[in-house]
Amino acid sequence: MIGVLLAAGSGSRIKPFSLTGSKVMLEFLGKPLLFYHIDEFVKHGIDDIVIICNRDNVGEISERCGKEYGKTKIGYVVQDVQLGPSHAIYSARDLLTDSHFLFKYGDSVHSDDLVGTLLKKNKGDGVITLRKVKDPKRYGIARLEKDVVVEIMEKPEKAPSKLGLVGAGILNTQKFLAGIEKDILFSGKKEVPPPEYVLREGGKLPYWVYDGKREDLGKPWDVLLVNRLLVEKFADKKGWVGGKIGKKTVLKNFSGVAGNVGDNSVIDGSVIMEGAVVGNNCKIIDSVIGKNCVVGDGFVVKSGKAEVFVKDHYEKADCSVGVFLGDGVTIGKDVICKPGKMVYPGKTVKTLEEDHLVRAVVFDADNTLYDTKVVSPLADKAAMKFFAKQGGREAHLYAGWKEIVEQVKEDTDPKKRHRKYSYGLLAKRHRLKDVEGAFGAFLKVLLNRLQVFSGVPELLEGLEGYKVALVSEDPSDVLIPKIKRLKLEGYFNLVLSSDSIGVMKPNEEYIKLAMQALGVSPYECVFVGDNFEKDLKMAGKMGGKTVLYGEGEGADFVGGNHKELVGILRDV
Numbered sequence: 001m002i003g004v005l006l007a008a009g010s011g012s013r014i015k016p017f018s019l020t021g022s023k024v025m026l027e028f029l030g031k032p033l034l035f036y037h038i039d040e041f042v043k044h045g046i047d048d049i050v051i052i053c054n055r056d057n058v059g060e061i062s063e064r065c066g067k068e069y070g071k072t073k074i075g076y077v078v079q080d081v082q083l084g085p086s087h088a089i090y091s092a093r094d095l096l097t098d099s100h101f102l103f104k105y106g107d108s109v110h111s112d113d114l115v116g117t118l119l120k121k122n123k124g125d126g127v128i129t130l131r132k133v134k135d136p137k138r139y140g141i142a143r144l145e146k147d148v149v150v151e152i153m154e155k156p157e158k159a160p161s162k163l164g165l166v167g168a169g170i171l172n173t174q175k176f177l178a179g180i181e182k183d184i185l186f187s188g189k190k191e192v193p194p195p196e197y198v199l200r201e202g203g204k205l206p207y208w209v210y211d212g213k214r215e216d217l218g219k220p221w222d223v224l225l226v227n228r229l230l231v232e233k234f235a236d237k238k239g240w241v242g243g244k245i246g247k248k249t250v251l252k253n254f255s256g257v258a259g260n261v262g263d264n265s266v267i268d269g270s271v272i273m274e275g276a277v278v279g280n281n282c283k284i285i286d287s288v289i290g291k292n293c294v295v296g297d298g299f300v301v302k303s304g305k306a307e308v309f310v311k312d313h314y315e316k317a318d319c320s321v322g323v324f325l326g327d328g329v330t331i332g333k334d335v336i337c338k339p340g341k342m343v344y345p346g347k348t349v350k351t352l353e354e355d356h357l358v359r360a361v362v363f364d365a366d367n368t369l370y371d372t373k374v375v376s377p378l379a380d381k382a383a384m385k386f387f388a389k390q391g392g393r394e395a396h397l398y399a400g401w402k403e404i405v406e407q408v409k410e411d412t413d414p415k416k417r418h419r420k421y422s423y424g425l426l427a428k429r430h431r432l433k434d435v436e437g438a439f440g441a442f443l444k445v446l447l448n449r450l451q452v453f454s455g456v457p458e459l460l461e462g463l464e465g466y467k468v469a470l471v472s473e474d475p476s477d478v479l480i481p482k483i484k485r486l487k488l489e490g491y492f493n494l495v496l497s498s499d500s501i502g503v504m505k506p507n508e509e510y511i512k513l514a515m516q517a518l519g520v521s522p523y524e525c526v527f528v529g530d531n532f533e534k535d536l537k538m539a540g541k542m543g544g545k546t547v548l549y550g551e552g553e554g555a556d557f558v559g560g561n562h563k564e565l566v567g568i569l570r571d572v
Contacts, residue, residue, distance in 0.1 A: 001119075002098045003046040005037055006088050006167070007061060007106035008054040008079040013219050013311045016326030016344045017290065019359075022057035023217055024106040025064065027274060028230045030242040030258055033217060034061065034106050035068065036230070040115045042072060046102065050075045050095045052088040084191035085167070090180050096173045100126055103194060105167030109226050111213035111233055114168045122170045125203035128152075128195045129166035131210045139164035140193040142207065149207050152196040165193055166210055175201040219310050220324045220342065221317045223288045227271045228254040243272070246280065259289070262297070269303075270322065279333070287322035290345065295325075296333035306340025309355055312521035323352065344524075346465065348570065358545060358572045360520045361463060362511075364529035365472035365479065368549055370452045370486060379446035383423060386441040390432050401426045412507070414498035418475050443478065447485045455562035460491040462566055467518045469494040473505050473534075494518055505534040511542060526572060528565065545572050 011018030017026055024034040034051075041049055053061050053076055062076045077092040089096075089103060102118060114129060121127045128149065133139050136159030143151040143160035152165055171194060179197025195205055213232075215225045231240050231254040239255035246263035253269035259276030261267060268285040272278060276289045279297035286303040289295060301322040307314040308321060323337045326345035337352035347356050366372040381398060388394040404422045415421060419442060424435045432438075460468065468491060472479050476497040483489045494517045501509050515521060522544035529535025529547075532554045536546040540556070547568055548555035557568050 001046055001048075001170070002096060002101045003041040003049045003115075004089055004092060004096075004101050004103040005034065005041075005049065005051045005106045006085050006103065007034060007057065008052045008082065008088050009107055010054060010056070010082065014217065014222070015220070015309070015311065016324060016342060017220070017223065017288070020291075020327045020345050022060050025057070025060055026217070026223065027258060028227050028271075029234060029240045029256055030274075032064065033109065033226070034065075036109065037104055037106055038065070038069060038072070038074075040113060041102075041104075042069075044115050044119055046115070047071075048073045048098075050077060050092045050101075051106075052077050052079050052092055054079055054082070081187070083185045083187065083189075086180055086192055086194045086197060087185050089194055090177070093177055096177070099173055100170050101173055101176075102170045103168065105216075107217040108167050109215050109217075109229055110168075110210070111229060112210065114166070114210070117208065117210075118168060118170050121206065121208055123206065125172040125175060125198055126170040126195075126205055128169040128205050128207045129210050130163040130207050131166050131214065132162050133164035134162075136162055136164065140196075141165070149195070149199065149205050151199060152193045154191050154193055154196075163207075163209065165195065166214070169195055169205075171195060171198050171205075172203055175203045219315070219317075220288070220308055221319055221321050223271055223324075224269065224286060224321070225319065227256045228269070231256055239267070243274070259291075259293075273327075285322045286320050288324050290325050290327040290329060292327055293325050293329045293331070295331045296335065298334040299331055299337070300335075301337045302339050304339040306338075308340045309342050309357060309523060312523070355523075356572060357524045358466075358526050358569060360467040360469065360518050360525045361569070362469045362471055362514055362525055362527045362539070362544075364531070364535040365470055365474060365482070367530040368528060368535070369456050369470075369488065370450055370482070372446075372450065375446055375449045378449060379442045379444075380419075382445040383419070383438040383442040386434075386438045387423075387427065387430070387432050390434070392430055392432070397426065397430065400429065412504045414473075414475060414502065414504055417473070417498070417504055419478075443481065446478075447481055450482060450486065452486050452488070453562060456488075459562040459565055460488070463491070463569075466569070467493050467520060469496065469514050469518060471496045471510050471514055473498045475499045506538050508538055508542070511539055511544075526565075526569060528559075 007024045011023035014023050025032040058078050075095045079088045079091045130142055140152045140154045141156055141159050142149045142163045175198045179200045215229050217226050239251040242258040244260045249261050249265045251267050255267045255270050257272040258274040259272045261278040262280035265282040270284050270287045272289045273291045275292040278295040281297055282299040284301045287301050303320045303322045308317050321340050324342045328346045329343045330348040332350040341352050343356040349356050384394050384397045387397050404425050408416045420439050423438050427435050470492045476499050479497045522542040526545045527536050527539040530549045532548050532552050536555050540546045546555040547557045547559050549559055
């Protein structure tokens with residue numbers, strides 16, 4: 001029988017650990033989580049295995065599995081679009097050459113051997129695993145008739161039972177493929193669990209009820225719960241040590257230590273990953289210390305019920321939590337950490353009063369990266385000089401144009417805020433021609449005189465490792481020539497102009513589109529601008545950190561120059 005492991009989840013809810021690797025390759029007791037599933041397959045004679053991956057983790061998974069399981073036949077399939085577990089299995093249809101396949105979710109762990117039980121109970125069209133659940137609205141729920149499963153309903157509003165589907169079962173290959181090929185799958189559609197497609201083809205699926213322990217690796221604190229289950233299953237209640245612990249250091253409550261811990265420390269219900277170095281006299285409770293972290297002496301983590309950052313929002317943890325440090329974090333000496341705090345990979349922090357999540361920087365353009373206050377009036381006068389050659393005095397035309405600008409300056413339509421529009425109104429009033437020529441005259445002077453602020457190139461060069469966006473009220477036919485002339489275009493992952501958004505600032509569409517394109521949330525961003533109301537206020541309300549260049553109030557930080565931003569980023 002072919003074994004199918006579903007490992008294509010992006011892990012977006014388990015940051016910071018998914019930022020540096022696949023969540024199914026997180027190590028517990030010195031072994032990646034996925035290897036526990038492979039070992040269970042091989043133990044029962046299933047040595048033809050298909051692993052469903054995503055584009056980002058297929059390289060990591062195939063390389064490590066190839067080294068560890070060279071004698072086992074393993075195929076790797078990439079699920080290009082995340083359309084649920086049924087689609088993931090369907091992605092491997094060309095490799096499902098046996099009459100039945102045994103599927104298992106790669107991010108779940110169980111205290112009991114599910115594969116052995118499934119193989120014993122398999123008959124006919126397969127067998128599925130169910131368990132009693134407290135909140136049926138969160139799971140695929142079985143509808144029974146005379147103790148026979150007739151339907152699996154995904155997250156039903158009105159549950160037909162309290163028996164939820166466990167991510168492990170055996171299915172008839174032909175009936176599964178026939179069922180799913182009759183369906184139309186698309187993003188946003190309610191998922192159909194894999195066994196349901198067999199049932200729709202008239203298949204008969206017996207079931208068994210699993211009553212052992214189970215944990216899903218979905219959110220940051222689940223690392224603690226999965227570790228606890230595996231320590232309980234394979235080690236002892238104190239914990240597991242694969243690294244080194246110093247003199248008088250104590251392990252308590254199912255801890256797992258793959259790194260090194262100094263003297264006189266307490267590791268309580270925590271995970272210390274490979275390559276991490278923890279100093280002396282530390283007390284670390286209910287925490288996860290990522291790979292290659294360096295933790296200074298006297299580090300104290302307080303544990304408790306707390307809200308933790310999950311993907312793009314804060315959520316109350318299901319258990320007591322301490323700190324979650326991503327890979328390569330450095331913590332100074334004598335730092336005291338509040339419960340539930342998180343630090344993203346590679347950061348150096350001296351205090352842990354709040355999270356350190358920033359991995360993107362969003363810049364305003366005008367008067368933030370380059371000075372347009374002085375240059376723009378000169379460029380507009382060049383346009384008026386161009387018009388004056390067709391009739392009228394330059395000063396008179398300029399005053400008339402300023403009146404028009406006053407009339408449209410609050411308009412939210414980018415077309416009406418474009419200089420071509422105001423120049424056009426002026427030309428119509430004075431019977432002038434060649435608005436394009438006037439705009440060209442404006443643009444020529446603007447580009448010739450425009451200069452970046454001191455320190456900007458050095459700042460942008462120092463943002464390696466961050467996603468960087470430029471978000472401007474300028475239309476694209478002004479913004480793009482500006483940044484090309486100043487040789488700034490190569491520094492940005494994203495450039496948004498007012499005509500690409502369809503509205504002027506302040507508007508949350510600027511933030512929403514930037515976040516979507518960068519793949520981050522406002523909590524993970526620093527927003528930098530020279531106008532608090534237009535550039536920063538809305539972003540701050542949505543959770544972002546804000547830096548105001550110049551004088552003013554309301555922002556998290558007020559910076560006098562671009563060099564200070566480097567220090568601010570280090571602190572957040």
